[in-house]
Amino acid sequence: MEYEAVIGLEVHAQLLTETKIFCGCSTKFGAEPNTNVCPVCLGMPGVLPVVNRKVVDFAIKLAIATNCSIASVSRFARKNYFYPDLPKGYQISQYKLPIAENGWIDVEVGGNVRRIRIRRIHMEEDAGKLIHDEHQPMSYVDFNRAGVPLLEIVSEPDIRTPEEAALYLKALRDIVVYLGICDGNMEEGSFRCDANVSLRPIGSRELGVKTELKNMNSFRNVQRALEFEIRRQRALLERGERITQETRLWDAAKGVTIGMRAKEEEHDYRYFPDPDLVPIVIDKAWIEKMRKTIPELPNEKRRRFAEEYGLPEKDIEILISDRSLADYFEETVRYFNNPKMVSNWILSELLRELNRSNCSPSNCPVSPQNLAQLLELIDNGTISGKIAKTVFEEMYSSGKKASDIVKERGLKQVADEGLLEQIIEEVIRSHPTEVERYCRGEVKLMGFFVGQIMKRTQGKANPKLVNEILSNKLKNSQQG
Amino acid sequence: MKEGKISLEEVKHIAKLARLRLSENEEELMTHQLNNILLYMEKLNELDTSNIEPMHHAVEQVNVMRDDKLKPSLSSEKALSNAPQQNGVFFVVPKVL
Ligand SMILES: [Zn+2]
Numbered sequence: 001m002e003y004e005a006v007i008g009l010e011v012h013a014q015l016l017t018e019t020k021i022f023c024g025c026s027t028k029f030g031a032e033p034n035t036n037v038c039p040v041c042l043g044m045p046g047v048l049p050v051v052n053r054k055v056v057d058f059a060i061k062l063a064i065a066t067n068c069s070i071a072s073v074s075r076f077a078r079k080n081y082f083y084p085d086l087p088k089g090y091q092i093s094q095y096k097l098p099i100a101e102n103g104w105i106d107v108e109v110g111g112n113v114r115r116i117r118i119r120r121i122h123m124e125e126d127a128g129k130l131i132h133d134e135h136q137p138m139s140y141v142d143f144n145r146a147g148v149p150l151l152e153i154v155s156e157p158d159i160r161t162p163e164e165a166a167l168y169l170k171a172l173r174d175i176v177v178y179l180g181i182c183d184g185n186m187e188e189g190s191f192r193c194d195a196n197v198s199l200r201p202i203g204s205r206e207l208g209v210k211t212e213l214k215n216m217n218s219f220r221n222v223q224r225a226l227e228f229e230i231r232r233q234r235a236l237l238e239r240g241e242r243i244t245q246e247t248r249l250w251d252a253a254k255g256v257t258i259g260m261r262a263k264e265e266e267h268d269y270r271y272f273p274d275p276d277l278v279p280i281v282i283d284k285a286w287i288e289k290m291r292k293t294i295p296e297l298p299n300e301k302r303r304r305f306a307e308e309y310g311l312p313e314k315d316i317e318i319l320i321s322d323r324s325l326a327d328y329f330e331e332t333v334r335y336f337n338n339p340k341m342v343s344n345w346i347l348s349e350l351l352r353e354l355n356r357s358n359c360s361p362s363n364c365p366v367s368p369q370n371l372a373q374l375l376e377l378i379d380n381g382t383i384s385g386k387i388a389k390t391v392f393e394e395m396y397s398s399g400k401k402a403s404d405i406v407k408e409r410g411l412k413q414v415a416d417e418g419l420l421e422q423i424i425e426e427v428i429r430s431h432p433t434e435v436e437r438y439c440r441g442e443v444k445l446m447g448f449f450v451g452q453i454m455k456r457t458q459g460k461a462n463p464k465l466v467n468e469i470l471s472n473k474l475k476n477s478q479q480g
Numbered sequence: 481m482k483e484g485k486i487s488l489e490e491v492k493h494i495a496k497l498a499r500l501r502l503s504e505n506e507e508e509l510m511t512h513q514l515n516n517i518l519l520y521m522e523k524l525n526e527l528d529t530s531n532i533e534p535m536h537h538a539v540e541q542v543n544v545m546r547d548d549k550l551k552p553s554l555s556s557e558k559a560l561s562n563a564p565q566q567n568g569v570f571f572v573v574p575k576v577l
Binding site for chain 2: 017018019023024025026032033034035036037038039042050051052053054056073075080081082083084097130131132133136137138139140141142143268270273275277278279280281
């Protein structure tokens, strides 16, 4: 029998607020354990949570960006369970009346657009962090993360393949990063993903028994875990066995998912409205105010970059993967209107230096205007492309302008035909054997001559002129 | 109680979720008392509420919010001071997996 997979993703995005969702403690990562805590996020008796307005702002932004309807009345609920990383014995989340529902994200899979629906987006607080002692029967709790704001984004089970899952996840990550509401870092856990997956015979409308996959901390791992889990479930079904509904952990080192023994009571959360928090009422004015802050999103930018700049898909994907890189590109093109050349330089030289110095495009020591000037110098023949790379490295490390470096170091291209002719003749004269071999048909020796000429001009000879003059001279010596 | 709203099994289940250890007597007592409460609540269902918006909250206020501004946190010393077990840095709990 042919099966198809039915996959739904639950994503938790940690929000880039200064303070926690219900108290004024810092959300900063990496502080000394239990120092970003207060009576509210420690769950002391008698304290009252107060919602951070920015969390609601961010939720509205994401709702707009993912085509959701925003609830005019939304409320918080308590999700009850006992675990030592949860100081109150319940997590404040949303259950009925989440802030947003019924949205979608379009992803392109193999040239086709697939619309993945979003069931709901809700606001909630993160739990603390547990560290297990390897030698003693003890665990240590750090509550710095308790109360850090999260948005949970739940998709409909519209995803059919692991590849689609990874693409949806990337699209969602790009959106939250573009909106500036989450840093999207999967490795550090500020963007986390759980997956529900089941199989059913193709053509069937019913859903099979699903498993929930956790512990996948990269796009690749999400895809690999789903691939493994689909194979595992298919093998069981083909042997006529049943799938057990359970939570399974992805083990990236072994490349397998492992079932967790779970008591059925664990999923009985007894949600009820949190009496400590009053409803959130969102009117049109608030939504419009947020809509105005939304930048051009990745999908629109992708379309526009293709139309406006005619760049290949591969270039576009890299450029728009980082909003500040895309901005850098556009800024540079404003000063030097050759999009493909700008893109080539950004994707090779600029990205290499940025990665090497672990720097973001927005803090790049070479401004778009200065990069444009460098490209102009290549374009008008002042310097060769090769010299330009050296100039660029110096621009990056010193912050100087291209024209200043060229002037200071005398890098201006030698485009004086008389001078070049003289140098070329010298080279030909001092390599009679190579000339003879060239004349007998070893045309690839051309490279050798160009190399010699460049050596004598410290790489400053205008390559186009060198090629022209050199070909002529060699042709002459062939005839002569 | 014959027309019970809640069974002995359900009471046991809820006690477990709430980490309550009940004796057999207490389980029966709780079942009886909870049933009385729930039957009493049932009376409210006699009212027709089909055209009434569900009440979200006991007070009428909405949108009580704060700005995203830092406030001083506790020192870890103070934060840990009421813990049954701690090591000066972390809260210490029996190992959980
Ligand atoms: Zn706090």
